[in-house]
Amino acid sequence: xxxxxxxxxxxxxxxxxxxxxxxxxxxxxxxxxxxxxxxxxxxxxxxxxxxxxxxxxxxxxxxxxxxxxxxxxxxxxxxxxxxxxxxxxxxxxxxxxxxxxxxxxxxxxxxxxxxxxxxxxxxxxxxxxxxxxxxxxxxxxxxxxxxxxxxxxxxxxxxxxxxxxxxxxxxxxxxxxxxxxxxxxxxxxxxxxxxxxxxxxxxxxxxxxxxxxxxxxxxxxxxxxxxxxxxxxxxxxxxxxxxxxxxxxxxxxxxxxxxxxxxxxxxxxxxxxxxxxxxxxxxxxxxxxxxxxxxxxxxxx
Ligand code: CP
Ligand code: NVA
Numbered sequence: 001x002x003x004x005x006x007x008x009x010x011x012x013x014x015x016x017x018x019x020x021x022x023x024x025x026x027x028x029x030x031x032x033x034x035x036x037x038x039x040x041x042x043x044x045x046x047x048x049x050x051x052x053x054x055x056x057x058x059x060x061x062x063x064x065x066x067x068x069x070x071x072x073x074x075x076x077x078x079x080x081x082x083x084x085x086x087x088x089x090x091x092x093x094x095x096x097x098x099x100x101x102x103x104x105x106x107x108x109x110x111x112x113x114x115x116x117x118x119x120x121x122x123x124x125x126x127x128x129x130x131x132x133x134x135x136x137x138x139x140x141x142x143x144x145x146x147x148x149x150x151x152x153x154x155x156x157x158x159x160x161x162x163x164x165x166x167x168x169x170x171x172x173x174x175x176x177x178x179x180x181x182x183x184x185x186x187x188x189x190x191x192x193x194x195x196x197x198x199x200x201x202x203x204x205x206x207x208x209x210x211x212x213x214x215x216x217x218x219x220x221x222x223x224x225x226x227x228x229x230x231x232x233x234x235x236x237x238x239x240x241x242x243x244x245x246x247x248x249x250x251x252x253x254x255x256x257x258x259x260x261x262x263x264x265x266x267x268x269x270x271x272x273x274x275x276x277x278x279x280x281x282x283x284x285x286x287x288x289x290x291x292x293x294x295x296x297x298x299x300x301x
Pocket of ligand 1: 046047048049050051120128260261262
């Protein structure tokens with residue numbers, strides 16, 4: 001039995017999952033492969049895309065999603081994660097969790113008898129990365145020889161992108177100010193994977209260097225959920241890293257713009273870019289559903 005806590009957990013399955021996601025999108029997988037199965041969905045943080053795409057995905061596959069806000073669960077009143085995992089395992093066929101602390105999800109998976117799927121933690125956002133790669137494949141046609149540039153805070157989304165691009169052999173650069181670099185351990189793992197797959201990773205504070213020759217410009221909010229106390233400092237430190245028309249002009253002319261959403265127009269990206277012709281944000285959001293269905297099919301099917 002396996003879990004999806006990190007992109008590394010699906011190192012050998014990424015291409016297969018993307019292929020299944022494409023088939024779901026094209027309507028080529030019929031029937032109700034998850035009929036009679038139930039998915040517990042624990043949310044310790046807000047969500048629009050992850051919650052709705054897992055819920056609708058589960059429904060379309062014939063299964064039953066159960067939304068569990070952590071404030072309503074006994075876990076929110078201090079019931080141990082281990083008991084929660086063992087009890088839920090007696091009821092459901094899989095647990096999806098959006099958690100504040102990555103280590104709590106690791107603990108949940110340790111005690112769970114059913115697959116645990118991360119819907120975002122402070123460290124990674126693996127399901128987002130899968131949807132992003134599906135979107136890139138659709139728009140760029142391939143991964144090898146292409147470059148993704150992530151601009152801004154080297155956060156959970158950036159960490160998962162580093163791993164997944166390295167697995168697929170796509171080059172990736174990160175343009176971030178000092179102190180906002182991606183997680184060190186993840187970076188080491190990504191560099192090893194990139195070496196194996198002839199891909200290149202660059203981490204730099206030099207925006208022009210990072211953006212040049214890029215086929216995808218990707219950004220995310222400067223203040224992630226949980227970082228609210230640092231809001232003012234983050235806005236100040238990250239303001240030179242706004243994705244605007246000038247920054248886009250350093251990338252390849254047909255580069256696409258991506259953002260996991262939710263976005264703050266006027267902060268990490270201007271309206272001109274996110275609502276402009278190069279933006280593929282709504283394809284990217286839609287692909288959460290197709291990727292989620294492929295993940296559910298892979299882990300629960
Ligand atoms: N991109 C993403 O995970 O969106 P939500 O926070 O709305 O789920
Ligand atoms: N980095 C953001 C992603 C939201 C989908 C956060 O963690 O809040």
